[in-house]
Amino acid sequence: MSFKVTFPDGNTKDFVAPVTIGEIADGISHKLAKIALGGMVNGKIKDLNTKVDQDAELKILTWDDDEGKTIFRHSSSHILAEAVQNLFPGTKFGIGPAIKDGFYYDFDSPHVFTEDDFEKIEKEMARLAQGKSVFEKSVISRAEALKYFEDLGEIYKVELINDLPEDAEITTYKQGDFLDLCAGPHLPSTEKIKAMKIMSIAGAYWRGSEKNKMLQRIYATSFPKKTQLDEYLNLLEEAKKRDHRKLGQELELFTMMEEGPGFPFFLPKGMILRNELENYWREIHTKAGYAEIKTPVMLNRCLWEQSGHWQNYKDNMYFTQIDDVDFAIKPMNCPGSILVYKNSLHSYRDLPIRMGELGLVHRHEKSGALHGLMRVRCFTQDDAHIFMLPEQIKDEIKGVISLIDEVYSLFGFEYHLELSTKPEKAMGSDDIWEMATTALREALDEENLAYQINEGDGAFYGPKIDFHLTDCLGRTWQCGTIQLDFLMPEKFDINYIGEDGEKHRPVMIHRVAFGSIERFIGILTEHFGGAFPTWLCPVQVRLMSITDKQLPYIEAICKKMQAKGIRAEVDARNEKIGYKIRESQTMKIPYSLVAGDKEMENETIALRRLGKGDLGAVNVDELIENIISEIKERKNP
């Protein structure tokens, strides 16, 4: 009996059943068969030795496919589990999936794992992989599965089985002496896994809930070749050099003190960068029709009760008392903004009203969550609230989306979007939530933007669109957000006078573009590896002379530059030129200018551009004009 297989490139080929995916790959080329890790049959990811016996669309998965890597890493995680089973008897097993760049397995073990165990476990894993054991798949009944894992005392596996839907097919995979409840797919054998390395250990709550027991999670990674592992480890080393915490200290941008955990101190250089960002922010927001306000950091308890923060956000808030009255330090800017709106009467003709605020908020974050500038306890949101007519919603959302895109594009950031829906802890009726969520979804769809949905992750007052950016190690951080809110207007009873002369309820958008200035600076630092675009650089130009003889010459140039608004400085220290160059390079100053006798005679200056090396002598006035236009256009390096 023959059937037809369609490949991603549209080609088809006939095969005679039964034939496995691996054999089909071999039918195409021996080379492909060698690197095949699994297959995608009609969109479903399958084992390489899955039999195909009818017309199907098939993609052979290799290391170049994410799904191929997933199969590879998932199989690796079973080897890790087998190694732990062999070395640490009495260990119970949780789950062990593939993740980005590797895999992990969760264990509940009487043995407390430390880094000292890594070598031992890695050795055992290597031994097991070299054994070329086969991954054997079996389909078993629920009763059999339960009995098997109950007898072993594998309480976590039993829990997983019990939570499987009634009609689910229960499968196990066995390699060597290790049998695991697993949906697969897996590699045919351990043979292809040539390089494995344990990366770290960490606690992780069973099934991700704080209420459950914390298991020990071992993170590891694996590759088909040892050289690929070395490359990956190298990449990690390089990435660490871009860590904003390291660069923040080296470039003297900001610092953290024991006296204020999670409360960053901005140093003079960091302040320049920050102020430049804020200037840019004001510029584009003025252009987009925003007015700027500033509201108090601390406000009366009543306000927070009215907004619902007291009930819904108390754990994250800081409190104090003034003359026996409770006050809260603001964790968000919206209530203050609303009071500003309420300060005067508004006509439908005034809407939309866009009010921006660089608002300093304080939130009590759990100590373990703090992370450099990315996660702090006080930060400045580049916040804005838009009060509008219901029919203006979609246009305003689109306007905000394009504004945020403009900001991220300026820096060359890649980002992804998430739409977060109604959380458990939410105020307001389902109808209102439905309406708000639909508005956000439609705006995204009409702009043809890709997004993923985060069920139940919205703010307590409304659904939101989040913009996520990536740090040097591939961790993503939420920066921009657009939140639609029908509730606060209700709670604060704000209104506008309509065409009919009656009071009507406006709708509100809460939105940030940078997200928090602090986090954004963290992301910026890692994105540029500290080599910021010139317009953001604390020091844009460093001038140095070969000997003291040229000092007056460069000092004059420096003054000229400063007069034109360029942040230039002279390194007048009595050091060799190599020494001064080295420092200007490590401080990542974009323009290093050197003058010796030659330059002084010709009224030029030798230019060294960061990352581009020595560019030779240039005309001073032309250089100044070029630098000015680079700053003005906010060019990226």
Add this chain to the structure above:
RNA sequence: GCUACUGUGGCUCAGAUGGUAGAGCAGCUGAUUCGUAAUCAGCAGGUCAGCGGUUCGAUUCCGCUCAGUAGCUCCA
């Protein structure tokens, strides 16, 4: 907050199975005036995160606290 780990001069790190600490860079002083990633010499700088305990004696061992790192939970 939870699990594991870490905490030595401004920075990067060494150190002793317990006898009160070293190096490089940075800083200061002096010499050197030199062509694109570190000139030489000298000086100064530390109650070894804090508090308790064990001990004749603790920075080193133990406990607690604080701070940091990785991850979990949570979130901009």
